[in-house]
Amino acid sequence: MSVPDRTDTKNHVKSVLKAFTILEELDLAGELSIGDLSRRLSMDKATVHRLVSTLKYAGYVSQNRESKKYSNSFKLLAMGNRVMEKTGIKRIARPYLEELSKLTGETVNLGIKAGDRIIYIDKIESKSTIKVGLDIGTSLPMHCTGIGKAYLPFMPEEEMEEVLNNTVYEKFTRHSIEDKDALRSVLAETRERGYSIDDEEYVIGLICFGAPIFDYHGNPIAAISVSCPKYRYIESKHQKLYSNYILDAASKISRQMGYSL
Structure with missing residues (x-):
């Protein structure tokens, strides 16, 4: 620039x-x-x-x-949050995040893209004794998070490739994706089913499901995720249930943002 x-x-x-x-x-x-x-x-x-x-x-x-x-600094983030609370995605998404948290009983997050990373701008914490989730304002790489992996495959191809090329594929756990070819394959699967899965890729013992939120142009502008401790997770029960819940919530928020299928 x-x-x-x-x-x-x-x-x-x-x-x-x-x-x-x-x-x-x-x-x-x-x-x-x-x-x-x-x-x-x-x-x-x-x-x-x-x-x-x-x-x-x-x-x-x-x-x-x-x-x-x-x-x-976080001063800029705080200013941005106040704008979003008044006019943007954070205000619109909030009731759907609350509903999603009630349905799943788990922590729900809202994140936006900032450069080649994701910033978490809102969350509803689980009421369970053991809670999982990230603080509002946390910034993470896109390749290892449910929100990042939900956002990436729906970006314009050129922009997605730019992020893949710029990403440092840090291994946070033994399950973290190690290179852009592996990530590209995972993103193709995500695009096909409509939602992402982060299975202990950033934190051991934590699985997340993510789904994108679109604007009226059909471009991703944010994503939401449900974070669940693995000890509470039963794949045969929860994968279909949580993915349906999160896709429904993301679809409702997208419609509020002007997106129509």
């Missing part, structure tokens, strides 16, 4: 535009150094350093103490 070329800059402050470009690049990449940002944005290092320092001071950027690299 490079800094946008503005032909009419009379009413724009160039440094503000550059600062937002930095935030957008960090959103796409996750974590970058001053040098990384300078190269990717074709921007002078001194300028990048000044802008990043200002963004850090204002609380919009944070710095990893070990790597010294920068990433967007």
Whole structure:
């Protein structure tokens, strides 16, 4: 990405535009150094350093103490969440998440794509004594989560391949997918049946089912998942039951977002 070329800059402050470009690049990449940002944005290092320092001071950027690299802060996530609560997917999906949690008795999550990763933006926790799930604001790779694997196969082919090529196939457990060819095969199966399965690929002892949410153009804009401890899971009973529940919930949310089959 490079800094946008503005032909009419009379009413724009160039440094503000550059600062937002930095935030957008960090959103796409996750974590970058001053040098990384300078190269990717074709921007002078001194300028990048000044802008990043200002963004850090204002609380919009944070710095990893070990790597010294920068990433967007939770302040931006909190602002985004407030927007979604008022007008977007989070507000619309909430009653369907609550219904899905009641039907399954398990933890239900809502996530959106951010760059090549998934960010969890809402959840309904199970009322069981032993709970499973991720905190709101958690960011994870797409290849090892029910939400990520539900989202990926319904993206435009070119965009999906870009994510597959950019993914670092970290093995969180012995069940994690190790390369893009294996992931591509799994995603083809997911596309065929309409829902994803994460069987202990991120956390041992946890199985998740995911389904995509579409906008009025038919593009995925989010996904939901049901997370269940393996000791409570009976495949012959729960796979069909949970997949039907989650597909129904995702379909209802998609219709609310303007999608029609």
